[in-house]
Amino acid sequence: MRSDEVHDQFDVTLEDSDLLGEVELTTNLIIAASESDDHLSDAEIDQILGVVPEPRREA
Numbered sequence: 001m002r003s004d005e006v007h008d009q010f011d012v013t014l015e016d017s018d019l020l021g022e023v024e025l026t027t028n029l030i031i032a033a034s035e036s037d038d039h040l041s042d043a044e045i046d047q048i049l050g051v052v053p054e055p056r057r058e059a
Contacts, residue, residue: 025050028048028049029045029049
């Protein structure tokens with residue numbers, strides 16, 4: 001930066017890939033919920049979020 005330039009503290013580039021992923025998941029949930037006539041089931045929410053259930057272990 002040249003000495004005659006004024007530094008703008010708000011001129012920053014922010015990119016947080018984790019945050020962008022969370023925003024995308026939240027957006028997908030909002031869209032699915034708004035298109036559904038009923039509440040989303042846990043299984044539907046898991047599917048939207050890409051949750052893969054672990055197989056049950058026998059004790």
